[in-house]
Amino acid sequence: DAGITQSPRHKVTETGTPVTLRCHQTENHRYMYWYRQDPGHGLRLIHYSYGVKDTDKGEVSDGYSVSRSKTEDFLLTLESATSSQTSVYFCAISRGGNTGELFFGEGSRLTVL
Amino acid sequence: AQKVTQAQTEISVVEKEDVTLDCVYETRDTTYYLFWYKQPPSGELVFLIRRNSFDEQNEISGRYSWNFQKSTSSFNFTITASQVVDSAVYFCALSEAGSNDYKLSFGAGTTVTVRA
Numbered sequence: 477d478a479g480i481t482q483s484p485r486h487k488v489t490e491t492g493t494p495v496t497l498r499c500h501q502t503e504n505h506r507y508m509y510w511y512r513q514d515p516g517h518g519l520r521l522i523h524y525s526y527g528v529k530d531t532d533k534g535e536v537s538d539g540y541s542v543s544r545s546k547t548e549d550f551l552l553t554l555e556s557a558t559s560s561q562t563s564v565y566f567c568a569i570s571r572g573g574n575t576g577e578l579f580f581g582e583g584s585r586l587t588v589l
Numbered sequence: 590a591q592k593v594t595q596a597q598t599e600i601s602v603v604e605k606e607d608v609t610l611d612c613v614y615e616t617r618d619t620t621y622y623l624f625w626y627k628q629p630p631s632g633e634l635v636f637l638i639r640r641n642s643f644d645e646q647n648e649i650s651g652r653y654s655w656n657f658q659k660s661t662s663s664f665n666f667t668i669t670a671s672q673v674v675d676s677a678v679y680f681c682a683l684s685e686a687g688s689n690d691y692k693l694s695f696g697a698g699t700t701v702t703v704r705a
Contacts, residue, residue, distance in 0.1 A: 507690065516598075516697055518593075518696050519680065520695070521692055521694075524692055526690060532690070534692065566634065570691040578691070579636065580633070580634040582633055583633070
């Protein structure tokens with residue numbers, strides 16, 4: 477979706493290094509989400525944000541932190557990457573209303589060696 | 590606890606066959622929303638449909654149709670006369686209005702392969 481961009485789209489890193497993924501939206505929406513996708517698990521919520529500096533944990537938050545210093549950017553940080561964090565990461569926004577429909581970015585493929 | 594179960598991991602059909610994807614959900618909320626998303630081989634997630642818990646009418650959109658049954662907590666998806674372009678991973682998802690944060694819980698996905 478053109479309103480959401482993720483960077484980097486692909487990254488290979490080594491165990492123990494820090495990694496930050498960026499999600500940028502151009503639509504000024506309040507709610508943003510980080511999911512990871514793994515075979516056999518579908519998409520699982522890592523963290524989400526409901527406004528600037530307002531974030532909360534999802535079901536698989538261990539090993540991840542997030543920050544949202546401005547409405548348009550939601551950062552996901554792996555402080556010390558592990559091989560179990562090799563995954564495809566998707567950012568999403570909720571475009572408002574009470575229906576819960578999410579729109580997703582193109583995904584960021586992270587490989588931790 | 591798993592809130593959304595897609596028991597079928599993979600389905601393979603020949604073009605023009607119909608294919609039905611099962612989705613069973615679990616929630617205590619009386620107001621909730623159900624979704625289907627498609628993920629083609631290119632990797633993006635494409636929204637297909639949203640259904641709220643108060644609307645049990647079946648829906649048809651072209652070759653796609655959805656059957657929502659609260660009595661069995663199911664929201665099944667049928668592709669009629671499948672085509673190769675329907676090959677994708679399909680995800681069912683649930684949003685509970687009581688959580689007030691619009692987050693989605695996804696099933697594990699069903700990979701559909703349509704052979705020419």
